[in-house]
Structures are given as C-alpha cells and as structure tokens.
Amino acid sequence: MKSIAKSSQIPVIKLLFFGQLRECVGCSGLDIEVSQPLTGEQLIARLVADHSDWDTWFEDHNLLIAINHNMSSFDDLIQPGDEVAMFPPVTGG
Amino acid sequence: MTSITINIQPEDFDMASEYRLLTENNPESGAVVTFTGLVRDKEPDTSITALEIEHYPGMTELLLNDIAQQAVERWPLSRVRIIHRIGRLARNEQIVFVGVTSAHRAASFDACQFIMDYLKQDATFWKKELFTAGERWVEAKASDRNMQKRWSKPSNG
Numbered sequence: 674m675k676s677i678a679k680s681s682q683i684p685v686i687k688l689l690f691f692g693q694l695r696e697c698v699g700c701s702g703l704d705i706e707v708s709q710p711l712t713g714e715q716l717i718a719r720l721v722a723d724h725s726d727w728d729t730w731f732e733d734h735n736l737l738i739a740i741n742h743n744m745s746s747f748d749d750l751i752q753p754g755d756e757v758a759m760f761p762p763v764t765g766g
Numbered sequence: 767m768t769s770i771t772i773n774i775q776p777e778d779f780d781m782a783s784e785y786r787l788l789t790e791n792n793p794e795s796g797a798v799v800t801f802t803g804l805v806r807d808k809e810p811d812t813s814i815t816a817l818e819i820e821h822y823p824g825m826t827e828l829l830l831n832d833i834a835q836q837a838v839e840r841w842p843l844s845r846v847r848i849i850h851r852i853g854r855l856a857r858n859e860q861i862v863f864v865g866v867t868s869a870h871r872a873a874s875f876d877a878c879q880f881i882m883d884y885l886k887q888d889a890t891f892w893k894k895e896l897f898t899a900g901e902r903w904v905e906a907k908a909s910d911r912n913m914q915k916r917w918s919k920p921s922n923g
Contacts, residue, residue, distance in 0.1 A: 691822055692892030693903040739890075742825040758822055758890075762906035765821070765850060765891025766803055766862050766882060 683708055684753030686716070691760035694736060698727050713738045713747035716757065736761060770834045770846045774826055776853035779863055788845050788865045795844045795867035799874035801882055803862040805855050808895070815896050817855045822890035826850075833884045837866070840880070841873040848881065850891060880917050886910045 689702040705719065721728045738745050739758045751757055771787075773779075781802065788798055805817045834846045849863040864881045868874045893904040 689822070691820060691890070693894075695820075696903075739822070739825060742828050744888075758825065760822070760890070761892065761903070763888065763890055764893045764904040764906055765819075765889040766886035 686751055686753065687756045688716070688720075689756070689758040691758060692764075693761050694730060694734070694759060697730050698724070707751075707753050710750045710752050712750060713740075713745070713757070713759075716751060717747070717759075734761065737763075768838045768843050768846060770831065770838065771848070772827060772830045772834065773849045774821060774830075774852060775849065776851060778851070778860055779849045781863075784847060784849070784863060784865055788847055788867050792844055792867055794869060796869050797871040797874040798865065798867050799871070799878040800863065800865040801878050802860055803882075805857050805859050805861060807857070812897055814857050815898055816857070817859075817861070818894045818896065819850075819852045819855065819861070820892050821850075821852055826890045829889050830885065833881055833888065836884070837877045837881050841868060841877040843868050843873060843877055846877075846881070848885070850885070850889070852891070883910070883913045883917060886913070 683706040685704040686707050687702065688705055690698060690700060695701050705716065711719075717731045721731055736759050738747055738749075739760075740749060740751055741756055781800070784800065785798065788800070789795065805814065807814050830848055830850070834848060837843060837846060844867045845865070847863070847865040851859075851861055855861060862882075862885070864878050864885070866874045866877045866881070868877070887910050895902050895904060
C-alpha cells in the first residue's frame with residue numbers, strides 16, 4: 674500500500690487541570706504539541722517554561738497525575754495523543 | 767448478577783426512591799444498608815454557605831464503577847447504587863448516597879462502608895467550601911487513607 678502524504682499536524686497531548694490547581698493556574702486545560710513521548714515531570718518543566726507564573730504551584734504542591742483515566746506517576750511516559758490530567762489529592766464523598 | 771447503578775449529577779436525590787429502587791423485585795435480599803453524606807459546618811463559629819464540587823468527567827465514572835465491582839467481588843451483593851452530586855450545594859444538603867443489598871446484613875454493612883472508604887480516597891472529586899468571609903478548598907485527610915487500609919486483605923502465609 675502506498676504511503677499517503679504525511680499530515681503536517683503535530684500530535685497533541687490533551688492536558689486537563691482540576692480542583693485548586695485549575696483555579697490557581699486560571700485554566701481548565703490546554704493542548705500541548707508533542708512529537709515524542711515524555712514523562713509527567715518533563716511535561717511540567719515545559720509548562721513552567723511557557724508559563725512562569727505557574728512555577729509556584731507545580732513546585733510547592735502535592736499533585737497527582739492520570740494518563741488516559743488511569744492513575745499514574747510523574748515518571749510514567751505520556752504518548753502523543755494521550756489525555757493527561759493533573760490535580761490535587763481528591764476530596765469526594 | 768449484581769446490578770450496579772452509578773449517577774453523578776447536580777440534582778438532589780430522594781431517599782425513598784433510592785430505597786424503592788434497591789428493594790423492589792429483589793426477593794433474595796434480606797438486608798438493605800444505605801449511607802448518605804451531607805454538607806456540614808466543620809467548626810461551630812464558621813457557617814458554611816455553600817459547597818462547590820467538581821469532578822473529572824470520564825474518569826470518575828470509571829473509578830466509581832471499579833469501586834462497586836471490587837465490592838461485588840468481595841461480598842455477595844444483589845444491588846449497588848451510588849450517587850454523587852456535583853455543582854453548588856447549600857448547607858445541610860445531601861452530597862453522596864451509597865446503597866447496597868444482600869441476603870444477610872453483614873455483607874451489606876461491610877460493603878457500604880468499603881465503598882464509602884474507597885470513594886473518599888480514590889474518586890476524582892474536589893470540594894471547595896464557601897463562607898461569608900471567604901472560601902477554602904477542602905484538603906485530603908490522612909484519616910481517610912487510614913480508613914481505606916482496614917480493607918486490605920491479609921496475605922496468605
């Protein structure tokens with residue numbers, strides 16, 4: 674099968690924020706263009722580089738990460754196209 | 767086969783309706799246990815005016831279903847109903863409901879508490895308390911994690 678022309682579109686990670694993190698960064702989420710896998714820690718480094726006022730929140734607070742609706746760790750690899758959510762410890766019930 | 771119903775909704779729920787849905791056409795169940803959580807004042811001098819609850823759509827449903835499935839695997843349950851409200855709730859309003867049925871009471875008592883303990887620790891909800899003087903995000907408690915630990919199964923020696 675002949676290969677079709679490559680799309681010029683760079684894949685994205687759909688990033689979501691919840692709870693006090695969402696309120697403090699003033700944003701419920703954003704799409705991040707990534708061409709190769711990266712860890713949650715690396716993703717945060719990119720976010721802080723692009724939004725210096727977010728630095729305090731990501732450095733000083735206990736945050737959790739979920740990748741494609743599975744609780745994960747910040748060392749786990751995120752693939753282009755994944756949905757990633759970051760949030761404080763949960764307080765339901 | 768156990769019936770599991772999970773609802774995440776802004777609307778209030780009616781206890782009588784939930785009891786009916788748990789017990790109607792359920793002749794094998796001799797026990798019904800329910801739990802309801804309410805919006806309360808944390809301290810005597812600080813009246814909460816409202817509670818705002820948000821959740822992670824898509825993940826919350828999966829987690830609540832997983833918690834219910836774990837309960838069904840551990841105890842012989844006939845029905846499980848879980849409701850958790852979202853949005854803005856006033857003081858004393860209902861927040862969460864867990865109802866279970868089984869042939870005998872021990873399973874229902876334990877399963878209901880298990881589901882609440884795991885919901886408190888794992889379900890992707892976040893609460894913010896609103897007062898006349900300001901607002902405060904609720905923080906996760908170590909006591910909730912400790913309560914969840916009591917359900918750890920002993921390892922086979």
